[in-house]
Amino acid sequence: MSSWAENFTMASNWQIKHELAYWKARAKALEYENGLLHDIIRKNHLGNQREQDTDNEDSEEQNEADDQNEEFDENAHCVEEDEEFTVSEEFIEFIKANAKFKEDARRERELLRQKENTDDITDEPQQTSVLSEDHYKELYGDKWERICALEMSLTADFMDKKDEYKPAYWPNIPFNFS
Incomplete structure (x- = not known):
């Protein structure tokens, strides 16, 4: 294997390994943050419900809030006991x-x-920008015919190779090794 291929393989393996480690660490941090937010919501939600219990015991809103509170308590209970993952x-x-x-x-x-x-x-046939004779004369001077013939030869060779190999476009996304 060539040294370029070895270096490329090592770099891509390094990138994949460190990218995986980064996302694992990010997931753990978000999991911890999610747990803290759930605790805050649970404390605030239950605290607000207790205040409403003392103020409005007979209202319909209280009944709905109690139903929601019971559902929330059941979900919180399941999370604490079974340690299931809750989705927001x-x-x-x-x-x-x-x-x-x-x-x-x-x-x-x-x-x-x-x-x-x-x-x-x-x-x-694909339309290419064909320059006029005057433009070629202005660009290249006395040798414009020879240069024009060379350009046409290169273009024809390029089109032949493109038709023969049918290359795929290289992605325009840059490598990120950081």
Whole structure:
């Protein structure tokens, strides 16, 4: 294996390993923060419910609040005993948005593939910017005919290689080794 390939393999392995460690640490930090927020909400919610009990015992709002409080207590009890993972509404919205984004990206990729396939089938000549003789004379002087012929040769060679190998586009996302 060439030294470039070895270096690239080592760099990509290093990036994957450290990226995984970063996201694991991030998940642990968010898990801890989520636990703290749940405790604060639980304390504030239960404290507010007790104040309402002393003020409005017979109101319909109190009955609804009691129902919500019982549901909240049951959920909190399940979390404490079973240590189950509770999902917030924001997380559910995030998952929905993420799934929608992935679906849209998949559709765009399919449309791009279909467009590329139809472009290959039609074999329409691609329009290139053809410069006039006057422009070539101004750019290159007396040797403009030779330079124009060389440019056309390079362009034709490039198009032949492109048709022969059908290269995929390189992603324009830069590597991030930090």
